[in-house]
Amino acid sequence: MDKQMTAGECYEHGLVLKRVRMFHQAIDDFKKAAADPLYTGKAHVQTALCLSAAGRHEEAIMAFRQGLATRTFSPEEERHILYHMGQTLESLGRYTECLEVYAWIRKEDPGFGDLTQRMKHLRAGGSGPVPSAQGPWQAWIDEVCTRSRVLKPQMVAALERAGHWLSRQAGGLKNRNLFERRNTGFPGTADQRAPQAFKQIRQGRPAPRDRTIESRLHPRVPVRLRSHFSLKGREGAGEGELRDLSPKGCRVRSFVAVLVGTDLECCIFPQDTANPFIIDGATVRWTSPQEFGLAFTNVRPGVQRQISQLCRTQAA
Numbered sequence: 120m121d122k123q124m125t126a127g128e129c130y131e132h133g134l135v136l137k138r139v140r141m142f143h144q145a146i147d148d149f150k151k152a153a154a155d156p157l158y159t160g161k162a163h164v165q166t167a168l169c170l171s172a173a174g175r176h177e178e179a180i181m182a183f184r185q186g187l188a189t190r191t192f193s194p195e196e197e198r199h200i201l202y203h204m205g206q207t208l209e210s211l212g213r214y215t216e217c218l219e220v221y222a223w224i225r226k227e228d229p230g231f232g233d234l235t236q237r238m239k240h241l242r243a244g245g246s247g248p249v250p251s252a253q254g255p256w257q258a259w260i261d262e263v264c265t266r267s268r269v270l271k272p273q274m275v276a277a278l279e280r281a282g283h284w285l286s287r288q289a290g291g292l293k294n295r296n297l298f299e300r301r302n303t304g305f306p307g308t309a310d311q312r313a314p315q316a317f318k319q320i321r322q323g324r325p326a327p328r329d330r331t332i333e334s335r336l337h338p339r340v341p342v343r344l345r346s347h348f349s350l351k352g353r354e355g356a357g358e359g360e361l362r363d364l365s366p367k368g369c370r371v372r373s374f375v376a377v378l379v380g381t382d383l384e385c386c387i388f389p390q391d392t393a394n395p396f397i398i399d400g401a402t403v404r405w406t407s408p409q410e411f412g413l414a415f416t417n418v419r420p421g422v423q424r425q426i427s428q429l430c431r432t433q434a435a
Contacts, residue, residue, distance in 0.1 A: 126154065129151040130149065133147075134165070139349050140172070149169070160190075160192060161191070176207050183204040201224050339363035339365040343361070345358070349384050360373070372410045373409065383413065384397070401414065
């Protein structure tokens with residue numbers, strides 16, 4: 120066991136690394152935490168989830184079974200663990216074992232998730248994506264489509280009458296010059312009135328970052344720290360070097376390209392501490408070649424204090 124970290128700290132640290140998709144490092148922490156009987160079961164399960172996400176499915180199955188063997192989970196937790204194990208078995212093409220796992224879950228909880236659709240899919244050969252169940256919304260759409268075929272002649276006649284009426288009205292409106300273009304009062308041509316950023320985008324060049332309008336409530340301090348970021352709610356992650364930092368944002372140099380407006384989760388690794396700072400929400404405000412700026416939008420109070428302290432230390 121790491122002398123600097125207890126089993127609980129290793130487990131929590133592993134969860135942080137897992138969230139930012141640093142699976143191999145997270146597995147190391149979970150293995151350390153598993154040495155403590157209080158964390159053995161859930162540490163094995165978290166290890167299995169990391170292994171599965173990393174594509175190491177055979178090892179993940181073994182870790183799932185090790186976790187379940189501890190008998191430290193509630194019935195509901197066991198069903199969810201078995202469901203994840205079943206999905207991993209699906210990935211390996213071991214459909215017979217997978218169906219046995221799903222059948223046990225459905226016996227305990229007949230309405231669990233999408234088990235019915237998954238089992239039908241596997242019994243049919245398991246090729247292609249799992250079809251989703253038809254809910255009330257899809258049934259309503261089908262009903263509307265059915266009725267529309269019956270009402271079609273009447274609807275066509277009604278639309279024709281409406282079209283004739285609009286044609287007559289359009290002639291009168293045109294005579295009143297309602298559709299004429301009016302002078303907006305701006306000097307020059309339309310191209311001259313177009314914003315500079317728009318013209319550059321239209322010509323295929325990215326709009327430059329306007330540094331003259333950047334007024335910061337919290338000035339950034341120069342740093343050189345390792346960082347890891349991942350797209351919120353989507354697949355995708357990358358690493359970079361954090362160059363500037365303030366309590367409300369940072370500048371990151373990275374070979375991974377991101378778009379303005381993208382929401383990220385960001386992990387900052389201070390040089391003098393084992394635990395990274397986790398920024399739960401950050402939005403990309405600007406980009407330039409191999410770097411981008413982030414505004415922190417969701418930071419826990421404890422992390423906010425740590426970042427502020429780090430900024431004060433670096434500025435001193």
